[in-house]
C-alpha cells in the first residue's frame with residue numbers, strides 16, 4: 001500500500017478545476033451506470049472498470065493538446081472519455097451494437113477513437129506500448145510537435161516490450177510519455193509478490209529519461225508533471241516516465257467489489273477513498289455550478305444508454321467483414 005500525503009494546493013484556475021471536475025465526475029458516473037446495468041446482462045462484454053483510478057487519465061489528458069495521441073489498455077474507459085471519445089459510441093460498443101466505436105465487434109477492451117486521436121486499445125498486456133512508440137516515431141518525423149501518451153498498468157512493466165520500447169524511445173528521443181497506473185496488483189497478484197524492490201522509477205531512469213513518481217494520487221500534480229513532460233518532448237527532449245500510484249476499487253474484471261476474495265482487504269482501499277480526487281475537486285467547485293454539471297452529466301448518460309439500447313446489432317452477413325484490410 002502506498003504512503004498517503006496531504007493533497008497539494010491546487011494550481012488550477014476555477015475554470016480548470018471545473019473542467020477537471022466535469023471530466024472526472026462524468027467518467028465515474030458512466031462506470032457507475034455500467035455497474036448498475038451489468039447484472040441485467042445487456043452488456044455482454046467483459047468490463048475492466050477505472051473506478052478509483054480516473055484521476056490519472058483525467059490529469060494526464062488535461063495536459064495534452066487535442067491532436068496529441070493516446071494509447072491505452074483494456075482498462076481504458078477513463079482514457080477514452082477524457083480524450084474526447086464519444087460516449088454514445090462507447091456504450092453502444094459495450095452493448096455490442098453496430099453504432100459502437102468498433103462497430104460492436106470489440107467491446108469494452110477494444111475501444112477506439114480516431115477522431116479524438118485515441119489509438120485502438122488492446123487486451124493483450126503491454127502490446128500497445130510498442131505501437132505507441134511507433135506512433136511517436138511517426139509524429140517525430142511529421143515534425144509538427146505532436147506527442148503520444150501511453151497508459152499501462154504495473155503488470156505491463158513486467159513485459160519485455162515495455163523495456164524494449166523504453167530503450168528505443170530514449171535512444172531516438174521520441175515524443176512519448178509513458179504513464180504507469182500502478183494500482184499494486186496484476187489481477188490478484190500483489191506487486192510485492194512479483195518484485196524484490198519497489199524501485200520502478202529508478203529502473204526506468206537508467207534508460208536515460210526523466211522518471212517521476214506521484215504517490216498521493218494528486219490530480220493537479222499529475223497534470224502539471226504531464227505539462228512539463230509535453231513541453232520537454234515538444235522541444236525535442238524525448239520521453240518521460242510517470243509512475244502514478246492509484247487503487248482499483250472494484251474487482252479486476254466485472255462490476256463487483258471483491259474484498260472477500262482473499263487477496264486484499266477492504267482496509268486497503270479506505271485511504272484511497274478518503275483521498276478520492278472526485279471529492280477533492282467537488283469541494284473546489286461552487287455548489288450551484290456542481291449541481292448544473294451533475295445534471296448535464298446525468299442527462300448525457302441517460303441519452304447515451306437509450307442510444308445504445310435502440311441501436312441495431314451488426315447484421316449476421318457482416319460476420320467476416322473488417323477481418324482483413326480490403
Ligand SMILES: Cc1ncc(C[n+]2csc(CCOP(=O)(O)OP(=O)(O)O)c2C)c(N)n1
Pocket residue numbers: 075123124125126152153154155156157183185186187252
Ligand atoms: C500478454 C498477456 N498476459 C497475460 C494476460 C492476462 N492478464 C490480463 S490483465 C492482467 C494483469 C495486468 O495488470 P496491470 O498491467 O497491472 O493492469 P491492471 O489490470 O492492474 O490495470 C493479466 C496478467 C494478458 N491479457 N496478456
Ligand SMILES: [Mg+2]
Pocket residue numbers: 153154155181182183184185186187
Ligand atoms: Mg495493476
